[in-house]
Amino acid sequence: MTIGIVRFIRFGARFGRPVADRSSGRVMTRHPAGGDCATMGHVTMGDITQVPVTDLPDDFTGKTDSIMLDVREDDEWANGHIRGALHIPLAEIPARLDEIDPDTDLYVVCHSSGRSMRVLQYLAQIGYDGMCVRGGMLAWQEHGKPVEYGSGEPEVDAHR
Template identity: 40%
Template sequence: MTVPEIEAHDVPADGYLLDVREQDEWVAGHAPEAVHIPLGQLQARVDEVPAEQTVYVVCRVGGRSAQAAAWLNHIGRTAVNVGGGMQSWQFAQRPMVSESGQPPFVA
């Protein structure tokens, strides 16, 4: 199954952005409005993901988010992979924040 994909610079500013990276990656740097659910927790926490809107899924480079988007689409949600992940997000100079007190970066 082909997973829909979008470039980081094309993700709508008001889109629902789901970050499926691990905790240490999230702490280092993430999009300000992103929701963090690590890939390994997604099946158990899927009810936290809105069913009525498109979900843009991001990880570090795009592999884990493609898996998550494929699964979400499989269960009837509308999910789009962010191609290139947070590395592309950072390259596109989209907003980022960190939880560490240090400048944000993609771990």
Template identity: 45%
Template sequence: MDEESVSVTEIPEGAAIIDVREDDEWEAGHIDGALHVPLAELPTRLDDLPLDDDMYIICRTGGRSHRAVAWLTNNGFDAYNVAGGMGSWNLDHGKSIVSENGEEPWVM
């Protein structure tokens, strides 16, 4: 099955966004309301995912999310790769992000 990519502007309002970046990247800046599941933890954290909903998977630039979407779709889940990742979300489209450490959020 071919993995589907969507642009930041195609993500529906209120959609389930899963961030597969590492802890330090998440803490520096992430989408408010996203679920943090690092790529390496994905197979063991299926119970944390909204399995009945379409999931939009994001990372820094799209590589890790591509792998996550391939794994999820091969296992029967509806998942879409967010093209360009957090760079596209925040830097290209100016969509807001939040940090976990009280500092100015940024994409690392």
């Protein structure tokens, strides 16, 4: 399953493009993990809700009704993240699904929204509902929202 999501993300630009089925002569839309999108709950990026950073709390610590899922790589996380966020790098999502409560409001963040949108496409196809943080961490920091480095206290980027 890990290979599936990595392929899904890497080749996400091809997701939803029509392809010809040479055996039947019909044109269909292919799901990145294989199969016909018509039978697999095709989700496009346009179907995913995006939420502006200004509509989100600064801190997700102790929240029981919502999860901020950060899908960036370890080095990106270390360079600043939203306080109280759950960090699961993109490639680890399938193996760590049990850490994501499907009954809470799910917000997904990455650097600028690209990976978040693709992760949300994947999650939607397996029954999860979530929202993309519009603009990702770039927008978060541009709006002066606090970030946490390591396990320290939140800080506001002073380079503005």
